[in-house]
Structure formats: structure tokens, C-alpha cells
Amino acid sequence: METFVKLWLYFNIEIILLGLACFILIFYLFNNFFKYETIDLIIISVYMFLFLLYILFTVDHVEGCYYLYNNYFIYNNFIILIKKFIILFMLFYFILLNNFDKIYKLPIFEYLIILLICLFGLFMIISSNHLFVIFLFVELVNLCIYCLLGINKNSNKGIEAAFKYFTQSSYATIIGFFGVSLIYMGAGTLFLNELHLLILYENVNWLIVIGIYCVISSIFFKLGIFPLHSWIADIYQGSLLISLIFIAIFPKIIYIVLFLKVYNEFSIIINTYCLLISGISVIYGSLISLYQTSFKRLLGYGSMVHVGFIIYSISLLTTESISSAFFYLIFYILLILFLFSFIIFLYEKNNEETIFFIENISQIGIILNKNKILVFLLAFILFSFAGLPFFIGFLSKWYVFIILISKQRFIELFYLLIISIISSIYYIRIIRFLFFFEKKTYKTNNFSNINYFSLLFIFLILLFILNIIVIFFHSSLYLYILKSIIKLFI
Numbered sequence: 001m002e003t004f005v006k007l008w009l010y011f012n013i014e015i016i017l018l019g020l021a022c023f024i025l026i027f028y029l030f031n032n033f034f035k036y037e038t039i040d041l042i043i044i045s046v047y048m049f050l051f052l053l054y055i056l057f058t059v060d061h062v063e064g065c066y067y068l069y070n071n072y073f074i075y076n077n078f079i080i081l082i083k084k085f086i087i088l089f090m091l092f093y094f095i096l097l098n099n100f101d102k103i104y105k106l107p108i109f110e111y112l113i114i115l116l117i118c119l120f121g122l123f124m125i126i127s128s129n130h131l132f133v134i135f136l137f138v139e140l141v142n143l144c145i146y147c148l149l150g151i152n153k154n155s156n157k158g159i160e161a162a163f164k165y166f167t168q169s170s171y172a173t174i175i176g177f178f179g180v181s182l183i184y185m186g187a188g189t190l191f192l193n194e195l196h197l198l199i200l201y202e203n204v205n206w207l208i209v210i211g212i213y214c215v216i217s218s219i220f221f222k223l224g225i226f227p228l229h230s231w232i233a234d235i236y237q238g239s240l241l242i243s244l245i246f247i248a249i250f251p252k253i254i255y256i257v258l259f260l261k262v263y264n265e266f267s268i269i270i271n272t273y274c275l276l277i278s279g280i281s282v283i284y285g286s287l288i289s290l291y292q293t294s295f296k297r298l299l300g301y302g303s304m305v306h307v308g309f310i311i312y313s314i315s316l317l318t319t320e321s322i323s324s325a326f327f328y329l330i331f332y333i334l335l336i337l338f339l340f341s342f343i344i345f346l347y348e349k350n351n352e353e354t355i356f357f358i359e360n361i362s363q364i365g366i367i368l369n370k371n372k373i374l375v376f377l378l379a380f381i382l383f384s385f386a387g388l389p390f391f392i393g394f395l396s397k398w399y400v401f402i403i404l405i406s407k408q409r410f411i412e413l414f415y416l417l418i419i420s421i422i423s424s425i426y427y428i429r430i431i432r433f434l435f436f437f438e439k440k441t442y443k444t445n446n447f448s449n450i451n452y453f454s455l456l457f458i459f460l461i462l463l464f465i466l467n468i469i470v471i472f473f474h475s476s477l478y479l480y481i482l483k484s485i486i487k488l489f490i
Contacts (some may be wrong), residue, residue, distance in 0.1 A: 010066070010068055010073070010075050011127070013083055013087070013123060014120055014123050014124060014127075017116050017117075017119050017120040017123070018116075018120055020116050021112075021113050021116040021117055021120070024109060024112050024113050024116070025109075025113060027109075028109040028113075067129065067193070071129055071130070071191050071193070072128065072129060072130045072133055072191075073127050073128055073129055073133075074127060074128070074129040075127065077484050078484050078485065079126055079127060081481075081484045082126055082253070082254075082257055083123060083126075085253070085330065086119075086122070086123075086250060086253060086254075089249060089250070089253075089333055089337065090119070090250070092337050092459075092463075093245060093246065093249070093250075093337070095459050096242065096245060096337075096340065096341055096344065096459075097111075097242055099344060099459075100241065100242040100344055101242075103344070104240070104241075104242075106151065106242070107151070110147075111148075111151065114144050114147045114148060115144075115148075115246065117140070117144055118140075118141055118144035118145070118148075118246075118250075119250070120140075121137045121138075121140035121141040121144065122137075122141055122250060122251065122253075122254040123254075124137045125137045125138060125141070125254050125257075125258055126254055126257045126258065126261070129191055129192050129193065130190050130191055130192070131180045131183065131190040131192065131215065132180055132190050134258065135173065135176050135177055135180060135218075138173065138176070138222070138258075139173055141251060141254075142169050142170075142173065145165065145169075145247060145251065146162055146165065146166050146169075148239070148240075148243040148246060148247065149161050149162035149165055149235065149238070149239050149240075149243060149247075150162040151240055151243055152238065152239060152240040152243070155238065157234075157237060157238035158238045158239060158240065159238075160234065160238055161234055161235045161237065161238030161239050162238075164231055164234050164235070165231055165235055168221070168230070168231045169221070169222075169231070172217075172218045172221035172222065172228070173218065175214050175217060175218050175221075176214060176215055176217075176218030176219075178211075178214055179210070179211040179212065179213070179214025179215040179217075179218065180211065180215060181211070182207045182208070182210055182211030182214065183195065183207070183208055183211035183212065183215070184211075185207050185211075186204070186205045186206075186207030186208040186211065187204075187208050192261060192262070192265045193265075195208075195265055195266070196264075196265040196266075199265070199266060199268055199269065200268075204269070209269055212266045212269055212270060213269075213270065213273065215262060216259075216262060216263070216266070216270055216273070216274070219255055219258060219259050219262065220277060222251065222255045223252060223255050223256065223259070223307050223311070224300075224303060224304060224307065225277065225278065225281035225285075225304055225307050225308055225311065226277065226280050226281035226284045226285070226304065226308075227277075227280075229281070229284075229285075229304055232300045232301070232303065232304070233297045233300045233301060235247065235300070236248070236296040236297060236299055236300035237294060237296050237297055237300070241340070241343065241344065244296070244340075245336075245337075245340045248299070248303065248336055248340075249333050249336055249337070252303075252307065253329065253333065256307070256310055256311070256314070256325075256326075256329060259311065259314065260314055260322065263314060263315065263317070264317070267315075267317050271315060271317075274311060274312075274314075274315040275312060275315045277311075278308045278309075278311035278312040278315060279308070279312060279412075279415070280308075281304050281305070281307070281308035281311070282304075282305050282308035282309060282312070282416065282419050282423075283419050283422075284304065285301050285302065285303075285304030285305040285308060285423075286305050286419050286422045286423040287422070288301050289301040289302055289305070289423070289426045290422075290425060290426050292426070295343070298426065299336075299339075302385070302423075302426075305419075305423050306328070306332050309325075309328060309396075309397065309400060309416070310325045310326075310328050310329055310332075311325075312400075312416075313325035313328065313400045313403065316403060316404075316407065318403065318407075319482065319485045319486050320402075320403050320406070320482065321400075321403045322485050323399075323478060323481045323482040323485045324399035324400045324402075324403055324478075325400070326481050326485070327396060327399055327474075327477065327478050327481055328396040328397070328399070328400065330477070330481075331392045331393070331395070331396045331470070332396065334392070334463070334466065334467060334470070335381060335384050335385060335392060335393070335467075337463060338381055338460070338463045338464070338467065339381050339385075341459055341460050341463060342374070342377060342378060342381065342460060377460065377464055378430075379431055380464065380467075382427045382428070382430055382431055383427070383431075384467070385427045386423070386424035386427040386428055387420050387423070387424055388424070390471070391471070392467055392470065392471060392474075395471065395474050397416075397420060399478065400416070401413060401416070401417070404416070
């Protein structure tokens with residue numbers, strides 16, 4: 001009984017996820033008898049209820065870090081904070097999933113089981129303290145992502161995206177496991193806290209160094225930054241929209257946390273490498289985005305820029321820079337949710353009643369010509385992504401720039417400022433299509449009438465209000481994140 005209580009205390013959210021997955025699986029076996037057509041709404045409501053309870057009744061009560069089960073797992077306030085944010089974002093995601101399922105019928109039972117198992121793997125990654133255990137759960141997450149990409153089996157681009165991710169991600173995982181084996185050969189341990197002590201006392205050899213570079217490169221592939229980015233545009237282009245929302249948000253959060261965990265232990269060895277790669281990723285993503293006409297590919301290359309900023313800020317390895325990085329990450333996720341909830345509106349049916357989502361930038365500007373409210377909301381999102389003053393994107397970068405000023409790294413500050421100006425061009429270019437581009441040859445029948453009282457539109461307005469509120473109270477959120485980061489390093 002004592003073992004179960006301890007397990008529930010530290011892994012309650014993971015137990016709930018597996019329990020829900022088992023419940024859905026059992027219900028699926030008997031659904032042929034009951035024929036419930038609203039099972040997705042029922043399960044989503046159960047999820048929201050359980051995790052709202054988790055958010056309300058789980059408090060930051062941990063002093064320091066607890067190492068559990070022979071040091072294989074770790075538990076602290078920072079992990080609790082990350083889990084809470086992911087739960088909150090998943091509540092938003094399930095609202096989008098419910099609306100998307102009404103437009104594009106999904107195999108909802110299988111889809112929900114894959115999502116819950118993937119979330120379980122993501123949570124276990126940030127709770128693990130052993131490199132081999134971490135990569136086992138990374139592979140579990142990869143398997144779920146393969147399945148999410150393969151849902152779009154009726155599209156050649158979807159099949160291509162799933163196959164490319166399968167082959168390239170498998171190769172990256174092999175590199176990561178090879179690095180883990182080299183570290184074990186050189187150090188005799190794979191526990192992160194023990195490896196940190198070896199490096200701190202300079203008891204390292206070339207096997208450990210090569211292994212660390214292999215591990216960090218594997219993480220960079222998962223994040224899709226330069227030069228391990230070749231998969232990202234095709235995945236964004238070919239995946240189903242609702243799968244893309246999940247892949248673009250939740251694995252990135254966890255892999256950034258994983259990067260922080262690994263970098264915190266090995267920063268003495270890989271500091272220059274991480275700063276260089278993240279800096280190149282920012283400039284490469286900014287330049288290549290200028291030539292994109294597909295909205296999905298634009299978001300894919302744009303994510304290279306934003307993730308590069310976050311990795312660069314973490315690589316400075318101060319409590320303020322790490323807080324700025326996660327502050328940037330939270331706002332980036334909010335904007336991504338805001339933007340994708342908007343894109344779900346942009347769908348049409350062809351003559352064969354096949355649903356497809358509009359992603360060409362010029363076409364988006366044409367079909368929004370008569371919907372001034374949506375034009376205003378999209379312009380707000382794009383100005384935020386561009387980082388114009390007093391928008392969320394500006395506040396996110398502002399905290400990173402403050403860190404660079406305080407550390408007197410003026411050359412890097414100037415470099416990132418120039419890149420930020422360049423990166424704003426391709427977002428402002430879309431606004432040109434919204435307000436100043438006119439063309440009469442493209443016609444649409446499904447998008448002219450918008451239901452302004454639908455759940456999706458209400459959710460869109462709520463996200464807009466949330467962004468406005470956060471703009472006014474951004475300092476309080478930053479201080480809350482900073483307090484959690486300080487507790488992590490004490």
C-alpha cells in the first residue's frame with residue numbers, strides 16, 4: 001500500500017493517462033453494441049475534468065529535487081510546472097480536436113489512445129534521470145508521432161511525411177543510442193547527476209565527449225533546427241492539420257526541457273556548439289522563410305527561428321536566461337494555438353465532397369476579404385509572430401535581449417536584432433495579401449458565411465483575450481517562471 005501511495009504521489013498524472021487510454025480501449029471494444037457517436041466529446045470532457053482537478057489540487061510543495069526508484073527518476077517543482085502548462089495546453093488542444101472531428105471525421109478511438117500514450121511518454125521523458133530510460137521513452141513518442149502522421153493515409157503527401165519522419169527520426173535515434181553507449185563505455189554510468197560530477201571534476205575522455213555530442217545532436221533533430229531540419233517542412237506540409245498542431249507544440253516543449261536537463265549537466269563541453277548551432281538556425285530559418293508560399297511550410301521554417309532563439313537563451317545558462325527561454329516558449333505555444341484554431345476555419349470541399357484546408361498565402365488573403373473580424377485576428381497573430389513592439393512576440397524577445405545586454409554581449413545582441421527584423425518580413429508580407437492584394441479569379445463557396453456563435457469562434461476570441469491579458473500581466477508570469485527556475489537550481 002505504501003508503494004502504491006508513493007507511486008500515485010509522484011506519478012499521478014501518468015497513471016491517469018494510462019487509465020484513460022485503457023478505458024478508451026475497453027470502451028472501443030464494446031462500442032459496436034452501444035453505437036455512441038459522441039464518444040469523443042464524452043472522453044474529452046472526462047479528460048478536462050480530471051486534469052482540472054490535477055491543476056487545482058497539485059501545488060508546488062516540493063523542496064529541492066527528489067530522486068526516485070534508485071535515481072532513475074527525478075521530481076521537483078520545475079517538472080510540476082511544465083506538466084501543468086502541458087495539461088493546460090492539452091485542454092485547448094482537445095477543444096480544437098473536437099471541432100476538427102466535426103469537419104474531418106477521424107478514427108477517434110485510435111486517435112485518442114495514441115495521444116494519451118504519447119503524452120505519457122512525454123511526461124516520463126522529463127521525469128527521467130537516466131539517459132537510456134530517456135531514449136526509450138523518446139522512441140515511444142516517435143512511434144506515436146509516426147501513427148499520427150500516418151492517419152492522413154488518403155494523401156500522398158501524408159504517406160510521404162510519415163515515411164520521411166520514420167526513416168530520418170530512426171536514424172537520429174540510432175545516433176542518440178550510439179552516443180549513450182559511448183558515454184557508458186567512457187564513464188560507466190548513465191545517470192545525469194553522476195555524469196555531471198565526472199565532468200565537473202574534469203574526469204572525462206574522448207568517448208564521453210563524442211557520446212555527448214551524439215546525444216545533443218539527436219535532440220536537435222527532434223527540435224528540427226539547423227542542420228538537422230530537412231524533415232520539418234515536409235512533415236508540416238503533409239501531415240493532417242490536427243496532427244500538425246500536436247506535433248508542433250507538445251513534443252517541442254518536452255524536447256526543450258530535455259535539452260535543458262542535458263545541457264545543464266554537460267554545458268562545459270557543448271556550450272560553444274549549442275550557441276553556434278542555435279545562432280545559425282535562427283538566420284537560416286529567417287532567410288529560407290522569405291521564399292515560402294505555403295502557410296504550413298512557412299510555419300515549419302518559422303519554428304526553426306523561434307526554437308533557435310529558445311535554445312540560444314538556454315545556452316547562456318543563467319536563471320534569468322532560462323526563465324526568458326521558457327517565457328518565450330509559453331508565448332510561442334499560445335500563438336501557435338491561436339493561429340491553428342484560426343486555420344481550422346480555412347477549409348473547402350471539392351466536387352467529390354473531399355475536405356481540404358487552404359494553405360496558400362495569397363488564397364488566404366483572397367477568401368478573408370469580406371471577413372474583417374478574422375482579418376483583424378489574423379493580423380494580430382502575424383504582428384505578434386513578427387515581434388512588433390507591444391505585441392507578445394516583442395515581449396518574448398525583449399527578455400532575451402535584456403539578458404544579452406546585462407551580460408554585455410552586444411555583438412550577439414546586434415546579430416539577433418538584425419535577424420528579428422528579417423524574420424518579421426515574411427509575416428508582414430502576409431498582411432500585405434490581407435489588406436492590399438485583390439484578385440477576382442479565386443472563388444470560394446464555403447468560407448463566405450461564418451458562424452460567429454460556434455464553439456470554435458468563441459474559442460478563438462477567448463485565445464485573443466488571453467493574449468491581451470498576458471500582455472498586461474507578462475511580468476507576473478515571468479516572475480513565476482523565474483521563481484520555479486531558481487528552485488530548480490538551488
